[in-house]
Amino acid sequence: MSKKPDPAGLKLRLIAAQRLHAVLGGEHFVPLSAADLPDGRDRSLANRLITTALRRHGQLDAIIAELLEKGMPAKSGTFEAILRLSLAQLVFLPDLGAHSALFLAVEAVKRDNKARHLAGLMNAVLRSAQANSARYGLLEDEYLLPPALEAKWQDAYGKDAVAAFASALIDGAPLDLTLKDNDPALLEALGAEKLIGDSVRVETRDRPVDALPFYAEGRWWVQDVSSALPARLLRAKPGGRVLDLCAAPGGKTAQLVKAGYDVTALDSDAARLERLRQNMTRLGYAPAVLEADATAFQAQIAFDGVLIDAPCSATGTFRRHPEVLWHRSAADIAGRVRLQRQIVTQALRQLAPGGSLIYCVCSLEPEEGEDMAAWIAGTFADLAPAPVIPGELTGLETAVTEQGHVRALPSMMPGGVARGMDGFFVARFQRNG
Numbered sequence: 160m161s162k163k164p165d166p167a168g169l170k171l172r173l174i175a176a177q178r179l180h181a182v183l184g185g186e187h188f189v190p191l192s193a194a195d196l197p198d199g200r201d202r203s204l205a206n207r208l209i210t211t212a213l214r215r216h217g218q219l220d221a222i223i224a225e226l227l228e229k230g231m232p233a234k235s236g237t238f239e240a241i242l243r244l245s246l247a248q249l250v251f252l253p254d255l256g257a258h259s260a261l262f263l264a265v266e267a268v269k270r271d272n273k274a275r276h277l278a279g280l281m282n283a284v285l286r287s288a289q290a291n292s293a294r295y296g297l298l299e300d301e302y303l304l305p306p307a308l309e310a311k312w313q314d315a316y317g318k319d320a321v322a323a324f325a326s327a328l329i330d331g332a333p334l335d336l337t338l339k340d341n342d343p344a345l346l347e348a349l350g351a352e353k354l355i356g357d358s359v360r361v362e363t364r365d366r367p368v369d370a371l372p373f374y375a376e377g378r379w380w381v382q383d384v385s386s387a388l389p390a391r392l393l394r395a396k397p398g399g400r401v402l403d404l405c406a407a408p409g410g411k412t413a414q415l416v417k418a419g420y421d422v423t424a425l426d427s428d429a430a431r432l433e434r435l436r437q438n439m440t441r442l443g444y445a446p447a448v449l450e451a452d453a454t455a456f457q458a459q460i461a462f463d464g465v466l467i468d469a470p471c472s473a474t475g476t477f478r479r480h481p482e483v484l485w486h487r488s489a490a491d492i493a494g495r496v497r498l499q500r501q502i503v504t505q506a507l508r509q510l511a512p513g514g515s516l517i518y519c520v521c522s523l524e525p526e527e528g529e530d531m532a533a534w535i536a537g538t539f540a541d542l543a544p545a546p547v548i549p550g551e552l553t554g555l556e557t558a559v560t561e562q563g564h565v566r567a568l569p570s571m572m573p574g575g576v577a578r579g580m581d582g583f584f585v586a587r588f589q590r591n592g
């Protein structure tokens with residue numbers, strides 16, 4: 160007897176559940192690619208389900224706590240991931256229809272050896288969720304952010320800004336590019352909107368990045384507008400030697416090469432450095448590339464500029480990686496601060512007298528930003544703060560703090576354009592000549 164074909168829509172849910180299961184287990188979220196799901200419509204639906212489940216994670220926690228009185232069953236394979244995807248569909252994506260959410264969730268659970276004994280529970284829980292979906296759909300914004308992080312951010316940035324962060328979490332991030340040249344024809348071909356500096360914003364409508372105009376010709380690279388700020392602020396002498404520490408996949412390296420510096424890009428991760436090399440080849444740029452640990456690397460000659468894009472909690476990237484909100488702990492941040500201090504200490508051994516230092520992180524945590532800048536200023540006697548002035552960031556003056564640091568927030572509108580930016584911190588220093 161021939162096997163009955165799988166119901167339509169099941170395969171994409173199984174693949175989506177695997178990806179979400181991995182993220183719940185601590186992995187970084189990477190959207191499904193054509194290699195994971197070749198059909199474009201299936202892929203777009205699967206990614207929509209996963210991103211909705213991740214952005215609404217806090218609200219789904221609250222719903223699940225109400226629905227599963229005994230909590231999540233232990234050792235139940237992909238049960239939790241399937242439940243979250245199905246609840247995301249039922250409550251927050253009503254245009255997809257409730258029937259498929261229920262039916263396909265039960266079918267998906269039956270396909271997982273570790274979860275199939277829970278098919279009845281899945282059915283019962285989703286029926287109950289369906290009955291309450293209108294009420295759940297009205298959930299307040301306050302469940303969106305982890306309470307401890309929300310309180311900490313309110314202290315640092317104010318209630319209004321944090322309310323805007325919650326909206327930014329739901330809206331997700333648009334695609335920002337940095338242009339290699341300012342040809343108006345390029346802007347038009349991309350249908351791009353100018354932000355600040357060489358940053359533009361494009362509407363991709365689910366097109367893969369490499370299908371956008373002039374990708375192969377290497378006339379732009381993907382880079383959030385906030386991530387493009389640090390390299391713009393380096394003040395090494397024109398054409399000078401610049402060390403780009405923690406450089407992969409090379410967004411800032413490309414900017415530094417474009418600015419005319421003699422760039423050495425260093426990172427400790429071989430796979431990420433390979434991506435950096437590919438990006439530089441596509442762009443026609445040729446920086447020196449080094450695989451090394453920034454806490455131990457010792458150069459033969461001093462550099463006129465050093466940019467440190469330190470590994471960090473990455474909480475500023477929550478629009479693209481909502482999981483960072485739920486994965487980070489205080490201990491985790493303390494560990495990163497220790498690593499950041501080691502990297503800064505070693506980096507300063509490479510900086511020439513009179514040289515410019517940029518320290519930056521894609522983090523919203525003051526410990527990794529403002530506190531680190533204060534530590535640097537208080538620790539290295541021959542280093543002076545070199546405050547950024549608002550005129551250096553036309554269109555984003557509000558990001559410049561009283562101390563002359565840059566604190567970019569997801570609530571800010573670069574160049575007056577809506578839909579925000581990643582959270583970022585930048586501090587600039589100069590070594591005494």
Ligand SMILES: C[S@@+](CC[C@H](N)C(=O)[O-])C[C@H]1O[C@@H](n2cnc3c(N)ncnc32)[C@H](O)[C@@H]1O
Pocket residue numbers: 386404405406407408409410411412425426427428431451452453454468469470471521
């Ligand atoms: C925020 S990402 C860098 C992004 C990059 N600067 C850009 O603009 O495209 C941080 C990088 O730090 C690297 N990294 C982490 N620990 C490191 C270490 N001890 N030495 C060198 N690189 C390190 C990671 O591999 C990662 O590529």
